Amino acid sequence: MVLAELGASLRESLRKLNSGVSVSEEQVQEVLNEISRALIEADVSVKLVQEMKNKIKMTLATAGDNSNMNKKKLVLKAVQDELVSLLSPSTKPYQMSRKKPNVLLFVGLQGAGKTTTIAKFGGHYARKGWKVAMVCCDSFRAGAFDQLKQNATKLRIPFYGSYTEADPVLIAKKGVEQFRREKYEIVLIDTSGRHKQEAGLFEEMQEISAAVRPNSTVFVMDGTQGQAVYDQALGFHSAVDVGSVIVTKLDGHAKGGGALSAVAATGAPIGFLGTGEHFDDIEPFKARTFVNKLLGYGDVRGYAEEMKEARNSEGSKELAANMRKGKFTLRNFFTTMENMNKMGGLGRMMGGMGMGGMGGAGATQDAKKFKFMMDAMKDEELDGLVEFSLRTPERNKREEKAAGGGMGMPGMGMPGMGMPGMGMPGMGNMADMMQGLSGLGGMPQMGGAGMPSEEQIKAMMKNPQMAEMMKSMGGGVD
Numbered sequence: 001m002v003l004a005e006l007g008a009s010l011r012e013s014l015r016k017l018n019s020g021v022s023v024s025e026e027q028v029q030e031v032l033n034e035i036s037r038a039l040i041e042a043d044v045s046v047k048l049v050q051e052m053k054n055k056i057k058m059t060l061a062t063a064g065d066n067s068n069m070n071k072k073k074l075v076l077k078a079v080q081d082e083l084v085s086l087l088s089p090s091t092k093p094y095q096m097s098r099k100k101p102n103v104l105l106f107v108g109l110q111g112a113g114k115t116t117t118i119a120k121f122g123g124h125y126a127r128k129g130w131k132v133a134m135v136c137c138d139s140f141r142a143g144a145f146d147q148l149k150q151n152a153t154k155l156r157i158p159f160y161g162s163y164t165e166a167d168p169v170l171i172a173k174k175g176v177e178q179f180r181r182e183k184y185e186i187v188l189i190d191t192s193g194r195h196k197q198e199a200g201l202f203e204e205m206q207e208i209s210a211a212v213r214p215n216s217t218v219f220v221m222d223g224t225q226g227q228a229v230y231d232q233a234l235g236f237h238s239a240v241d242v243g244s245v246i247v248t249k250l251d252g253h254a255k256g257g258g259a260l261s262a263v264a265a266t267g268a269p270i271g272f273l274g275t276g277e278h279f280d281d282i283e284p285f286k287a288r289t290f291v292n293k294l295l296g297y298g299d300v301r302g303y304a305e306e307m308k309e310a311r312n313s314e315g316s317k318e319l320a321a322n323m324r325k326g327k328f329t330l331r332n333f334f335t336t337m338e339n340m341n342k343m344g345g346l347g348r349m350m351g352g353m354g355m356g357g358m359g360g361a362g363a364t365q366d367a368k369k370f371k372f373m374m375d376a377m378k379d380e381e382l383d384g385l386v387e388f389s390l391r392t393p394e395r396n397k398r399e400e401k402a403a404g405g406g407m408g409m410p411g412m413g414m415p416g417m418g419m420p421g422m423g424m425p426g427m428g429n430m431a432d433m434m435q436g437l438s439g440l441g442g443m444p445q446m447g448g449a450g451m452p453s454e455e456q457i458k459a460m461m462k463n464p465q466m467a468e469m470m471k472s473m474g475g476g477v478d
Helices: 004-018 025-041 046-066 071-087 114-126 144-155 168-181 199-212 223-239 256-266 287-294 300-310 314-324 330-342 345-352 361-375 393-403 428-438 454-462 464-471
Strands: 102-107 132-136 186-190 216-222 242-248 270-274 282-284
Touching: 004 025, 004 071, 004 287, 025 046, 025 071, 046 071, 071 256, 071 287, 102 114, 102 199, 114 132, 114 144, 114 186, 114 216, 114 242, 114 270, 114 282, 132 144, 132 168, 168 186, 168 199, 199 223, 216 223, 216 256, 223 242, 223 256, 242 256, 256 270, 330 361, 361 393
Parallel strands: 102 186, 102 216, 132 186, 216 242, 242 270
Antiparallel strands: 270 282
16 A cells, blocks of 8 residues: 555554543644644655644534534544645546547656556556557657657557657657547657756756647656655746656655655645556546545545446446346456456555454455466356366366466465355355455345445444455454
């Protein structure tokens, strides 16, 4: 999780409010001091932290005895609201429209991860069905076009660039004109970077911006710089009209909180967060959602929205139809895993439900092994036409080889995943979970295509059997 250490510190501080029957003024002061210390250690500006602390105190003093909430809840809500305010800019990012060209100009210093971020951003929208294209007009850095070309090829996204043309303005203009003619919905432009803010860099950005008339300019900044990004954001914002910011390299770095709060202080909206090295390691930024996850509350609403999108695939529709008939094959399970991967995997799903301690690296690795094993299966094996218990040495060897060995049991990559009627040991729990995920088994009004609604997810997480089952798949509750 992004800023995991900060989140753990904040949760530990707030947990102290639950230690007694009542909450004294001394306890409140101690909790606020610990929260302030945790934020400062995450490189958040001392001035911003002090302002936040004073606002929380004022909120608590104003509420007094007039509040219907008890003091514990009042403190929790005040902390939550002020953290959201700390990370909330005064403006909103550009909202793209379908079936029209949305040209986005990406700018930033060299080393911030601009080219990789463009690939992540493009992949994010391509997976949602948008027509995406990339243009490389970075003629300053050696290998820039090769990097963008490789990324675009892996993501199967069209790209434009030149090995011979040295004028970045001309490259940008030709690329954008081509993709506008071909009716692409999102055109992403990669520009040159420098090791520091130079007049030549700003001049080049302004010329490219004038030539292609982008709908929005996206500033990509390195989150490891902490509150130092404040000056960067202001500098770029004064040179070009920055529409939004993407903060990169936030996976576990201690200074990420400072970077986020510094950007928000400039008034520039944060659009996305870069959270890792892979193409799917990018998350839309919403201040309240981010704070909820940070405090361990989860983001059920946000994850339910992503689940709605996953319902539209043919595989998901087939899964829902089969489950209504009481049928659940390995192919259906494969589809479910694919949908989970599109939404960030088991770990992110658990985090979205406020169960961040579950579905850790071990469970994710086991899931990958199980997927490789299913890749090696024959159609009749995937479709349940062959009893799983009727195994042959040839099948065992084939599946073990595909999964790379180290499986928990012969031919199985994950413990506790079996299916009654398929002869797969211990799969009853997984069947129950899949019924829960599909809205069956005591959850009427299924959301569609085997994916639950927001209300169903909340109900699932209150079910002790479901909670125990999730523990068996990757850890305990935070």
